[in-house]
Amino acid sequence: MTRGAQAKTENVAGDGLLSALAAIYPAERILTRPAELAAYECDALTSFRASPRAVVLAQSAEEVVETVRACHRLGVPFVARGSGTSLSGGSLPIAEGIVIALNRLNRILELDPEQRTAVVEPGAINSQVTAAAAPHNLFYAPDPSSQSICSIGGNVAFNAGGAHCLKHGMTSSSVLGAKVVLPDGELVELGGESIEPVGPDWLGLFVGSEGMFGVALEITLRLMPSADATRTVLSAYESLEAAGEAAAAVVAAGLLPVAMEIMDKLAIEAAEGSVKPGYPEGIEALLIVELEGDHETVDREFEQLLEVLEGAGATELREPEDDDQRALYWEGRKSAFSAVGWLSPDYIVQDGVVPRTRLGEALAEIGRLSEENGIRVANVFHAGDGNLHPLILFKGSEEGALQRAEELAGEILRMCIRLGGSVTGEHGIAMEKRAFLPEMFDEEDIEAMRRLWRAVDPGQIANRGKMFLPEEEPERAEAADPDGAPSSPAVAGTAGPPTDGGSERRGDGERTER
Amino acid sequence: MSASLRADAIEEAQAALRGHERVLARGGGTKPALSSPPEGTVTLDVSGLTGIEDYDPEELTFTARAGTPLGEIEDALAENGQYLPFDPPLVAAGATLGGAVAAGTSGPLRYRGGGVRDFILGVRFLDGEGRIVRAGGRVVKNAAGFDLSKLMVGSAGRLGVMVELSFKVFPQPQAWATLTVDCAGLDEALALIGALATAPFDLEALDLEPPGRLWLRLAGLADAMPERLERLEGILERSGERLEGEQEGAVWSEVRDFAWVVQDAAIVKVALVPKRVRELEAKLEPLAVERRYGAGANIAWLAWPGERAAQELDDLLRSLGLAGVFLTGSPARPMVGTHRGGAFAQRVKSALDPSGRFPEV
Ligand SMILES: Cc1cc2nc3c(=O)[nH]c(=O)nc-3n(C[C@H](O)[C@H](O)[C@H](O)COP(=O)(O)OP(=O)(O)OC[C@H]3O[C@@H](n4cnc5c(N)ncnc54)[C@H](O)[C@@H]3O)c2cc1C
Numbered sequence: 001m002t003r004g005a006q007a008k009t010e011n012v013a014g015d016g017l018l019s020a021l022a023a024i025y026p027a028e029r030i031l032t033r034p035a036e037l038a039a040y041e042c043d044a045l046t047s048f049r050a051s052p053r054a055v056v057l058a059q060s061a062e063e064v065v066e067t068v069r070a071c072h073r074l075g076v077p078f079v080a081r082g083s084g085t086s087l088s089g090g091s092l093p094i095a096e097g098i099v100i101a102l103n104r105l106n107r108i109l110e111l112d113p114e115q116r117t118a119v120v121e122p123g124a125i126n127s128q129v130t131a132a133a134a135p136h137n138l139f140y141a142p143d144p145s146s147q148s149i150c151s152i153g154g155n156v157a158f159n160a161g162g163a164h165c166l167k168h169g170m171t172s173s174s175v176l177g178a179k180v181v182l183p184d185g186e187l188v189e190l191g192g193e194s195i196e197p198v199g200p201d202w203l204g205l206f207v208g209s210e211g212m213f214g215v216a217l218e219i220t221l222r223l224m225p226s227a228d229a230t231r232t233v234l235s236a237y238e239s240l241e242a243a244g245e246a247a248a249a250v251v252a253a254g255l256l257p258v259a260m261e262i263m264d265k266l267a268i269e270a271a272e273g274s275v276k277p278g279y280p281e282g283i284e285a286l287l288i289v290e291l292e293g294d295h296e297t298v299d300r301e302f303e304q305l306l307e308v309l310e311g312a313g314a315t316e317l318r319e320p321e322d323d324d325q326r327a328l329y330w331e332g333r334k335s336a337f338s339a340v341g342w343l344s345p346d347y348i349v350q351d352g353v354v355p356r357t358r359l360g361e362a363l364a365e366i367g368r369l370s371e372e373n374g375i376r377v378a379n380v381f382h383a384g385d386g387n388l389h390p391l392i393l394f395k396g397s398e399e400g401a402l403q404r405a406e407e408l409a410g411e412i413l414r415m416c417i418r419l420g421g422s423v424t425g426e427h428g429i430a431m432e433k434r435a436f437l438p439e440m441f442d443e444e445d446i447e448a449m450r451r452l453w454r455a456v457d458p459g460q461i462a463n464r465g466k467m468f469l470p471e472e473e474p475e476r477a478e479a480a481d482p483d484g485a486p487s488s489p490a491v492a493g494t495a496g497p498p499t500d501g502g503s504e505r506r507g508d509g510e511r512t513e514r
Numbered sequence: 515m516s517a518s519l520r521a522d523a524i525e526e527a528q529a530a531l532r533g534h535e536r537v538l539a540r541g542g543g544t545k546p547a548l549s550s551p552p553e554g555t556v557t558l559d560v561s562g563l564t565g566i567e568d569y570d571p572e573e574l575t576f577t578a579r580a581g582t583p584l585g586e587i588e589d590a591l592a593e594n595g596q597y598l599p600f601d602p603p604l605v606a607a608g609a610t611l612g613g614a615v616a617a618g619t620s621g622p623l624r625y626r627g628g629g630v631r632d633f634i635l636g637v638r639f640l641d642g643e644g645r646i647v648r649a650g651g652r653v654v655k656n657a658a659g660f661d662l663s664k665l666m667v668g669s670a671g672r673l674g675v676m677v678e679l680s681f682k683v684f685p686q687p688q689a690w691a692t693l694t695v696d697c698a699g700l701d702e703a704l705a706l707i708g709a710l711a712t713a714p715f716d717l718e719a720l721d722l723e724p725p726g727r728l729w730l731r732l733a734g735l736a737d738a739m740p741e742r743l744e745r746l747e748g749i750l751e752r753s754g755e756r757l758e759g760e761q762e763g764a765v766w767s768e769v770r771d772f773a774w775v776v777q778d779a780a781i782v783k784v785a786l787v788p789k790r791v792r793e794l795e796a797k798l799e800p801l802a803v804e805r806r807y808g809a810g811a812n813i814a815w816l817a818w819p820g821e822r823a824a825q826e827l828d829d830l831l832r833s834l835g836l837a838g839v840f841l842t843g844s845p846a847r848p849m850v851g852t853h854r855g856g857a858f859a860q861r862v863k864s865a866l867d868p869s870g871r872f873p874e875v
């Protein structure tokens with residue numbers, strides 16, 4: 001999928017793109033030199049790279065609108081980019097198109113505690129919304145592990161989730177309204193301020209549309225009041241399956257934790273190697289459960305929770321001593337993806353979902369596949385909603401290692417479909433799982449989705465090439481299995497943790513030729 | 515009276531769609547403003563598409579056909595100590611699952627639990643050409659493909675005929691309790707709603723009966739209830755009247771099923787936020803329209819008098835920039851006021867219903 005990084009010049013296309021951009025932006029906010037473009041040639045899925053014709057650094061909604069209109073006029077595809085932390089190639093540039101960088105459009109425009117709403121620009125960073133709301137005893141619920149760098153616009157495009165979405169819902173449940181520029185430059189308002197919409201839920205369709213329905217320019221968010229009390233417990237198990245079954249037992253007991261996460265031995269090891277959360281030592285699997293609510297209720301339910309966890313075979317139960325320790329426990333969990341870089345130079349992050357009653361079974365199967373293929377797999381995931389994140393470890397420099405890792409990833413996704421789940425819980429389809437959409441949905445279903453995209457984006461310029469396999473795709477033909485099953489996803493994570501300013505982050509330079 | 519067809523199987527519904535130029539689905543017919551077909555439109559009765567297909571109590575999810583009465587679903591859930599937290603109205607009146615989704619109506623518990631949109635997981639529906647489209651899934655989390663399930667919420671039969679729906683559910687709380695407090699007037703009531711918005715206290719429902727009565731509903735462990743009620747009164751800086759047990763449940767059932775709406779009035783839902791309540795009140799007060807605010811004043815429920823034209827409310831809501839929908843009565847078009855969506859809405863509609871079989875949104 002890698003396309004050459006050569007800078008395309010005006011002469012090549014001759015469509016007047018650069019002069020159109022120059023009419024909108026000062027020269028220093030139009031990037032065209034290869035060295036400048038390099039920072040944008042991939043997102044957190046670094047095995048897909050492409051160099052766009054230009055990157056524009058937008059500073060106002062008007063500039064974004066003008067840019068989209070110019071793209072539409074000239075038939076040039078565009079990719080909106082927030083912080084570039086997508087794990088599925090969502091913000092991968094299109095070689096013949098441009099990238100509209102939104103990270104400078106990052107203001108919180110309005111915060112109204114009594115209505116519990118915040119209005120933000122699309123490049124606003126997730127955790128900054130909560131920081132702004134905190135003095136009012138409010139917070140922004142969706143908390144992807146990348147929350148300190150990812151943008152609200154990217155969250156909206158991917159309907160991002162996080163550990164605490166188990167109770168509070170995904171991004172979609174926390175977005176009330178959006179101003180959007182459609183791919184042909186038309187402006188629309190979707191949703192509003194109320195938590196209860198009237199009429200068809202157009203906004204609900206826009207959220208999760210992976211940047212293919214246009215660019216969100218302004219987003220109205222729902223805030224939640226901070227809970228009166230929070231109780232967290234670390235619960236240790238002798239096997240990953242046992243931890244999975246304990247999670248299922250908590251759900252079945254009628255408890256509604258705000259978060260319920262599992263880490264296996266490898267993931268714990270990685271966390272201890274970096275953040276050093278101080279989890280129980282020498283254990284096979286860790287289940288983290290958090291309850292939230294009125295203290296009168298939570299204190300009582302916590303006793304019940306401990307009983308369920310013990311009944312499910314916990315070998316150790318540990319409560320954090322204070323809020324700082326609780327925060328550290330969570331940091332250990334949330335830094336797990338990047339921490340795995342301590343264990344392996346390269347890895348693939350998978351995002352499949354299984355029914356939570358079948359977690360134990362799914363984890364045992366992943367263990368079996370890992371052993372059978374001799375490939376290490378670290379597991380760290382949202383147990384409460386059955387959303388797995390197997391991290392498939394490999395060494396990209398080893399001949400064929402990426403391909404073997406991808407094959408294993410594909411096996412795991414197929415298992416998720418077989419168990420009645422989904423190929424993605426929160427990271428989206430984008431490039432990475434395009435080949436798997438047809439395994440989950442019938443052709444008719446996908447055709448309906450394509451029809452929607454064509455209707456909303458008649459020029460097919462918004463994030464073209466994502467989510468759906470191109471109708472004719474020569475590049476994929478040679479990779480396809482002879483029996484017609486889609487090839488495994490051409491994906492690889494990178495060991496380079498996106499520590500700061502995701503959009504400025506460079507890949508590790510290693511190019512995966514496909 | 516327009517013609518009516520009945521479909522007891524998906525193929526029959528497909529055939530009905532393909533054989534007629536204008537079609538509108540009807541479930542239980544409890545929301546006639548939405549399900550009464552415009553002139554020249556055939557009614558497609560889908561209340562025969564019934565049955566719970568899959569319900570795994572341990573998974574807290576179910577899949578049922580769209581015509582399944584909500585009552586049947588609530589009963590099955592209750593047997594396992596579970597419920598629909600979005601609290602759909604008109605269950606006893608015979609509302610169906612598909613009708614509840616298409617009407618997009620949530621009840622008082624929406625305040626904390628979330629609305630229909632927050633619990634729907636997947637859908638199978640027929641588009642305007644009779645093609646079957648599946649979106650979403652049966653698991654509680656899923657980001658594959660466009661979220662057409664959410665689009666069906668509030669679509670009022672104008673974007674597709676739903677045949678099957680998947681939902682997540684929650685365990686029933688052990689106990690319920692309600693506190694009512696009377697404020698000196700609207701301003702004081704709204705100030706309390708504002709204070710509660712940022713208070714560290716879990717409320718399941720927060721309704722305002724104007725001008726100044728607040729209804730606050732709590733759920734959870736029975737043991738914890740007395741302490742919580744006391745703490746709530748502390749936050750409110752006043753004591754209220756407490757309701758518990760059967761009487762408490764009955765009060766909310768009546769609210770949910772609009773028992774307070776006078777006989778020939780039409781039920782209208784309006785979306786707003788607390789800071790808009792004063793303006794709406796100023797317009798409604800002189801008209802003697804019965805009303806009630808739900809979900810912490812994020813919804814206004816109006817009983818629009820039978821003798822007043824729907825157009826009058828349409829104009830009134832437009833002047834405030836608010837959106838509303840008639841559930842009952844016989845307005846020319848159920849959607850009133852200022853609706854959003856613009857070109858996006860038109861394009862989505864044209865993709866799902868290219869021949870314009872369903873009525874306009
Ligand atoms: C270490 C790490 C941990 C992560 N953990 C999680 C997690 O727990 N949960 C989770 O859900 N994800 C997680 N992710 C994935 C990623 O952070 C999310 O998908 C996030 O929502 C992407 O935000 P972004 O600003 O980086 O978007 P980008 O990568 O810049 O863009 C993502 C997509 O959104 C589109 N887009 C961006 N802005 C807009 C806009 N304004 N309007 C329309 N479309 C737009 C882009 O075109 C692209 O398709 C993680 C990623 C990393 C690297």
Ligand SMILES: Cc1cc2nc3c(=O)[nH]c(=O)nc-3n(C[C@H](O)[C@H](O)[C@H](O)COP(=O)(O)OP(=O)(O)OC[C@H]3O[C@@H](n4cnc5c(N)ncnc54)[C@H](O)[C@@H]3O)c2cc1C
Binds near residue numbers: 538541542603612676
């Ligand atoms: C006395 C009375 C009291 C009522 N009280 C309330 C109340 O308190 N709260 C409230 O919200 N509503 C109330 N309603 C309205 C009604 O109960 C709701 O609209 C109900 O949920 C609709 O469900 P239904 O199956 O009866 O839908 P219908 O009335 O049959 O249809 C409602 C809408 O859904 C569409 N529809 C139905 N089934 C499908 C399907 N399978 N696919 C696509 N579209 C479909 C119809 O086209 C129509 O637009 C009341 C109605 C009456 C008569």
